[in-house]
Amino acid sequence: MLLLLLPLLGALVSAVEVKRPHHHFYEESKPFTCLDGSATISFDQVNDDYCDCKDGSDEPGTSACPNGRFHCTNAGYRPQYVPSSRVNDGICDCCDTTDEYNSGVVCENTCKEMGRKERETLQQMAEVAREGFRLKQALIDEASKGREEKQGKLAELQEGKKSLEEQVETLKTHKEAAEKPEKEAVEIHQKAWDGECPPAGPSHVAIPSGNPLLPPPTHTHTPIFNLARIIFLPSFSVAQNARDQFEEAEKSLKEMEESIRSLEKEISFDFGPLGEFAYLYGQCYELTNNEYIYRLCLFNRVSQKPKHGGSETNLGTWGSWAGPEDQKFSVMKYEHGTGCWQGPNRSTTVSV
Numbered sequence: 189m190l191l192l193l194l195p196l197l198g199a200l201v202s203a204v205e206v207k208r209p210h211h212h213f214y215e216e217s218k219p220f221t222c223l224d225g226s227a228t229i230s231f232d233q234v235n236d237d238y239c240d241c242k243d244g245s246d247e248p249g250t251s252a253c254p255n256g257r258f259h260c261t262n263a264g265y266r267p268q269y270v271p272s273s274r275v276n277d278g279i280c281d282c283c284d285t286t287d288e289y290n291s292g293v294v295c296e297n298t299c300k301e302m303g304r305k306e307r308e309t310l311q312q313m314a315e316v317a318r319e320g321f322r323l324k325q326a327l328i329d330e331a332s333k334g335r336e337e338k339q340g341k342l343a344e345l346q347e348g349k350k351s352l353e354e355q356v357e358t359l360k361t362h363k364e365a366a367e368k369p370e371k372e373a374v375e376i377h378q379k380a381w382d383g384e385c386p387p388a389g390p391s392h393v394a395i396p397s398g399n400p401l402l403p404p405p406t407h408t409h410t411p412i413f414n415l416a417r418i419i420f421l422p423s424f425s426v427a428q429n430a431r432d433q434f435e436e437a438e439k440s441l442k443e444m445e446e447s448i449r450s451l452e453k454e455i456s457f458d459f460g461p462l463g464e465f466a467y468l469y470g471q472c473y474e475l476t477n478n479e480y481i482y483r484l485c486l487f488n489r490v491s492q493k494p495k496h497g498g499s500e501t502n503l504g505t506w507g508s509w510a511g512p513e514d515q516k517f518s519v520m521k522y523e524h525g526t527g528c529w530q531g532p533n534r535s536t537t538v539s540v
């Protein structure tokens with residue numbers, strides 16, 4: 189009787205046997221060695237619903253081994269391993285339905301749909317990444333162009349500075365030359381004021397008015413005094429003109445030097461390996477919480493101001509990139525802010 193039943197049982201088992209996984213470890217023509225090497229068994233002991241290997245690797249298609257893992261091929265989606273305990277437990281775990289091959293539960297094969305959704309998501313992510321790269325490249329190109337422009341401008345300014353310095357030097361000489369007769373005239377005037385007789389001079393006629401170098405007019409002008417005043421005025425006018433020109437040129441030179449300094453500073457900033465952070469230069473952002481308004485001006489400074497009035501506190505000026513070695517450009521450090529009460533200076537760390 190038993191002999192008669194055995195082939196029948198074998199037929200039943202093979203009817204539900206699931207030949208899986210399609211993996212190079214499982215070759216039907218050869219004996220199977222457990223993946224942990226604990227035993228070698230004949231291939232018909234693979235997926236025979238009896239646990240032979242300690243690691244459960246002989247039963248990838250049944251729940252015979254408590255530590256076994258069931259492999260779903262999930263054609264159209266991603267292959268997956270589920271714990272053997274989930275095989276035929278009445279719950280659909282594999283999208284290709286194969287974990288429920290003998291539980292009577294009817295699972296719907298959702299692999300194709302899941303694969304389609306995953307591909308869509310991946311495509312969207314890839315598009316976002318491509319867009320990001322495009323943007324980054326545009327920023328790099330812009331930064332490179334900006335840097336070239338700044339360097340060109342700097343060279344131009346430095347050239348201009350040289351000629352302006354020469355101009356200032358020339359105007360200074362002119363000024364000094366023009367101030368000499370003026371000085372002499374002042375001396376003459378002073379002598380006249382003191383009641384002495386001035387030497388003969390050109391007979392200019394002018395109306396004295398509000399000259400800061402001359403004593404104020406009074407009602408007791410003597411003819412000599414008036415003569416001195418007449419000699420003085422033209423030399424004052426020439427000297428004043430020379431002074432104005434010199435001062436104006438000197439002011440332009442100072443402005444130019446300031447522009448050079450500012451450009452040199454901007455060029456010296458570390459805007460990332462390819463200058464991709466240059467676009468952030470000079471941009472400011474504000475964050476308000478219950479108490480304070482925080483203001484971050486990138487590559488410049490961070491400050492904090494009480495929301496309901498009061499003075500601003502410096503939380504640090506641009507220092508350096510301070511991320512970990514492999515991500516240096518992920519953190520910005522602003523340092524040397526206002527000192528804390530009996531403590532160190534404030535500083536701010538900004539995560540980019």
Ligand SMILES: [Ca+2]
Binds near residue numbers: 233234235236246
């Ligand atoms: Ca087995």
Ligand SMILES: [Ca+2]
Binds near residue numbers: 280
């Ligand atoms: Ca299941």
